[in-house]
Amino acid sequence: MNRLDHLRAALDKLDDERLRRIRRDIESPCSPHVVIDGRAFTAFCSNDYLGLAADSRLTEALIAGARKWGVGAGASHLVSGHYAVQRALEERLAAFVGRERALVFSSGFMANTGIIPALVGRGDAIFADRLNHASLIDGMLLSRADTHRFPHLDMAALERQLSASEAKTKLIASDSVFSMDGDVAPLRELMALAERFDAWLLIDDAHGFGVLGPQGRGAPAEAGIDGWRLIQMGTLSKAAGVSGAFVAGEATVIEWLMQKARTYLFTTGSPPALAQALIASIDLIEKGDERRAHLAALIERLTKGLAQERWKLLPSRTPIQPLIVGDNATALALGADLMKESLWIPAIRPPTVPAGSARLRITLSASHTLNDVDRLVEALDRLEKTLSA
Numbered sequence: 001m002n003r004l005d006h007l008r009a010a011l012d013k014l015d016d017e018r019l020r021r022i023r024r025d026i027e028s029p030c031s032p033h034v035v036i037d038g039r040a041f042t043a044f045c046s047n048d049y050l051g052l053a054a055d056s057r058l059t060e061a062l063i064a065g066a067r068k069w070g071v072g073a074g075a076s077h078l079v080s081g082h083y084a085v086q087r088a089l090e091e092r093l094a095a096f097v098g099r100e101r102a103l104v105f106s107s108g109f110m111a112n113t114g115i116i117p118a119l120v121g122r123g124d125a126i127f128a129d130r131l132n133h134a135s136l137i138d139g140m141l142l143s144r145a146d147t148h149r150f151p152h153l154d155m156a157a158l159e160r161q162l163s164a165s166e167a168k169t170k171l172i173a174s175d176s177v178f179s180m181d182g183d184v185a186p187l188r189e190l191m192a193l194a195e196r197f198d199a200w201l202l203i204d205d206a207h208g209f210g211v212l213g214p215q216g217r218g219a220p221a222e223a224g225i226d227g228w229r230l231i232q233m234g235t236l237s238k239a240a241g242v243s244g245a246f247v248a249g250e251a252t253v254i255e256w257l258m259q260k261a262r263t264y265l266f267t268t269g270s271p272p273a274l275a276q277a278l279i280a281s282i283d284l285i286e287k288g289d290e291r292r293a294h295l296a297a298l299i300e301r302l303t304k305g306l307a308q309e310r311w312k313l314l315p316s317r318t319p320i321q322p323l324i325v326g327d328n329a330t331a332l333a334l335g336a337d338l339m340k341e342s343l344w345i346p347a348i349r350p351p352t353v354p355a356g357s358a359r360l361r362i363t364l365s366a367s368h369t370l371n372d373v374d375r376l377v378e379a380l381d382r383l384e385k386t387l388s389a
């Protein structure tokens, strides 16, 4: 077998294990109501929690931004690729989340893989929740620091690991809202441990920003945690509906990250027009209490509607509502049957989630209607009776 045959065999193995992923080419804008292969579907799979990704006000802001700033940034930020509108966005973000300064990255994956190696290195130690996002895990590996992964949300285990560590610099890293489970980390307890053991606390608020806290200021604002050791990252691609990510915190920390995060230094600046769309998006998030209230009503409708099912929703108060199915084949079959009913919810399988916990990751958006949720509940009800265990 040559190298290519090895790849072919490995791809075949993905098929055997029902782990091969496919992409669907959507023929309409991001919305709960999409067109695929000419057919209309109601989708429960995007992270566009506030329904802003195709909002006409953001489209107009992006067009106006492109007219004013053109399309490309031309260079990396610290060379000649940083624009006034991007500074304005950073100032708006810092004020919105109540921190001294913010720095915008091209994506959340780049933010996490840049932040962690800038703060810790060989001989230091990182303490990470086992269900953290892949970008935090990769950032951890890139840093070459010692890594300690604690069982999901287990503060007692984290405390034991911290007290046993003799590392000079310690960093605790956690998602605020876990992307495949929808549950929320105990941020105040994490902060208390960070203070007690003199550690940095990096919170990835990808799914909290825009959704949780007063005016959607995020999970740290909801928990009321603050202080120089808190480094909060948020994505601008989920509730904010655009693209990119930010890190916010004490000014010295942010300056250090700007000097040292390699995923900031060695990449071309993102298109400045995006910053103009994002400033408009922060305004909509801030004024979005009605959208958040509707989202809460949708969450309640779904959790009540599915309370009696064979498949159980994980306990979650966020728009991420995973329905645990178990094995890969059943999760895929259920997803396929829902598609026949014009409902689109992707099956999430290992390695994204632990083996044996394949699930339908239902996500809700403020652009869903109560009727959309009712249709999903009714379809699952029917399928529960027909699909064999």
Ligand SMILES: *Cc1c(COP(=O)(O)O)cnc(C)c1O
Residues within 6 Å of the ligand: 106, 107, 108, 109, 110, 112, 133, 135, 175, 179, 204, 206, 207, 235, 236, 237, 244, 245
């Ligand atoms: C989506 C996500 C990221 C990555 O953000 P992108 O902007 O999509 O690269 C990071 N962390 C978490 C928890 C996420 O869900």
